[in-house]
Amino acid sequence: MLVDVHCHLTHEKLKNQIPDVVKRAKEKGVVSIIVSGVNVPTNREALKMAEEYDIIKCSLGLYPIDLLGLQPDEAGLSRQTEKFDLDEELQFIEKNKDKILAVGECGMDFHWDKEHHEEQKANFEKIIKFVKKINKPILIHSRKAELECVELLEKSGIKKVILHMFEGRKHLIKKAEELGYYFTVPVNILKSQHFQMLVEMVDISRLLTETDAPWMSPDSNPNEPANVFLTVKKIAEIKKMDVKEVENAIYMNYQKVFL
Numbered sequence: 209m210l211v212d213v214h215c216h217l218t219h220e221k222l223k224n225q226i227p228d229v230v231k232r233a234k235e236k237g238v239v240s241i242i243v244s245g246v247n248v249p250t251n252r253e254a255l256k257m258a259e260e261y262d263i264i265k266c267s268l269g270l271y272p273i274d275l276l277g278l279q280p281d282e283a284g285l286s287r288q289t290e291k292f293d294l295d296e297e298l299q300f301i302e303k304n305k306d307k308i309l310a311v312g313e314c315g316m317d318f319h320w321d322k323e324h325h326e327e328q329k330a331n332f333e334k335i336i337k338f339v340k341k342i343n344k345p346i347l348i349h350s351r352k353a354e355l356e357c358v359e360l361l362e363k364s365g366i367k368k369v370i371l372h373m374f375e376g377r378k379h380l381i382k383k384a385e386e387l388g389y390y391f392t393v394p395v396n397i398l399k400s401q402h403f404q405m406l407v408e409m410v411d412i413s414r415l416l417t418e419t420d421a422p423w424m425s426p427d428s429n430p431n432e433p434a435n436v437f438l439t440v441k442k443i444a445e446i447k448k449m450d451v452k453e454v455e456n457a458i459y460m461n462y463q464k465v466f467l
Contacts, residue, residue, distance in 0.1 A: 209459035210238040210440065212433035213466070214313065214347060214372050214392055214418035217243045217264070218253040219284045221422040221430040230261055233433040237455075239263065240462065241433045244313050244347065246271035248297060249286035255307060265466075267310035267347055268301045270294065270335055272317045272328050284422070294331055298338050309466045311339045312347025313372055319352040329356065336364045345465050347372050354380055362387055368465055373420060375402060378409065385410050390465055392418040395426050395435045397442050407446045412457045415443065416465070 212233070216222075222229055233241060243258065245251030246269040254266040273279070277291035301311060314335050316328045339346045345368035350357035354376030361369055362383075369389040374381065384391070391410055397403040407415065417439045422430035426438055444454040 209455055210236060210436050211240045211242075211417060211459060211462045212238060212419050212421070212436045213240075213242045213370065213416045213462065214244050214267075215241060215421035215431075215433055216246075216250075216285060216423075217241070217257060217421065217433075218245070218250045218286065219422050219430075221284060222432065223253070226257065226261065229432050229434075230263055234263065236434040236437045238433050238436060239459075240265055242267055242309055242466075245269040246285060246313060247274035247288045248292050249288075251297070251300070253286065255304060258307065265309045266307070267312045268304065268308050269312050269347075270297060270314040270331070271349065272315055272331065273320050275331050276321060276324050276327065278321060294334060298335070302338075302342055305342050305344060308344065310345040310347050310370070311335070311342075312345075312370070313349040314346065315349040315357050316353035317349060317351045318356075325353075325356075328353075329360070332357070332360060333364075336360065336366055340364065340366050344368070345370055348374075350374060350376070358384055358387075358389075361389070370416060370465060372418065373424075374406070378405070381406055381409055385414055388414075390414050390416050390461060392416045393439050393443060394424045395419055395431060395439050396424045397439055398426050404442075404446060407443050412443075412447060412449070412454065413461060415458060416461055417443075417458055 245254040258266040274288040425431035
């Protein structure tokens with residue numbers, strides 16, 4: 209009953225081999241893969257993929273950097289070449305809300321963008337308000353903006369929050385857990401001391417597994433959903449729990465948040 213709650217199968221390293229990616233995932237026991245969009249083209253690609261494969265679900269995203277019309281990220285995804293109309297894309301998401309499990313990834317990113325923090329904040333506030341209205345979980349990107357994201361989320365009172373690869377400090381992890389937020393654990397927990405520490409700190413009832421595929425690979429190949437079994441094994445080792453027990457707990461968390 210493994211789940212990958214966040215990946216980018218629309219990436220050029222993976223999108224031409226989806227049948228094989230799905231087959232390998234199923235062989236490892238993966239029952240749900242949530243493909244995340246980040247902008248106008250990838251949202252449509254993710255929706256189409258979810259229609260074609262029973263195991264694939266989708267979340268529609270509004271990546272903070274794409275919303276600004278900037279392109280500093282590594283190539284591979286269909287990119288925005290200019291700012292896109294946030295209100296227009298929110299209307300599109302609302303129209304398709306019954307076909308999606310969440311909104312995201314969205315949030316703020318102060319790593320790539322050093323100049324438009326107020327604009328990012330205004331966009332994020334608008335998205336949070338919208339997500340509350342349509343009553344969907346929200347999946348958060350918060351790179352170098354962890355404090356600001358948690359503060360805005362807390363102020364909004366939104367409940368179903370998933371913090372994607374959260375790199376905040378211990379006190380912020382504790383605060384987010386107290387607020388009832390969930391944390392995704394990536395495959396690079398195998399070598400990341402930060403994510404090992406996060407898993408040690410956070411109760412199993414607040415953890416989910418993701419790959420962020422094709423990124424964060426445990427080896428030289430592109431990452432893919434089948435690899436979540438490695439994360440589950442590592443969580444079990446850190447928590448001193450049985451692997452099956454961890455698998456079941458994470459699947460229950462997935463049901464509580466998304467279904």
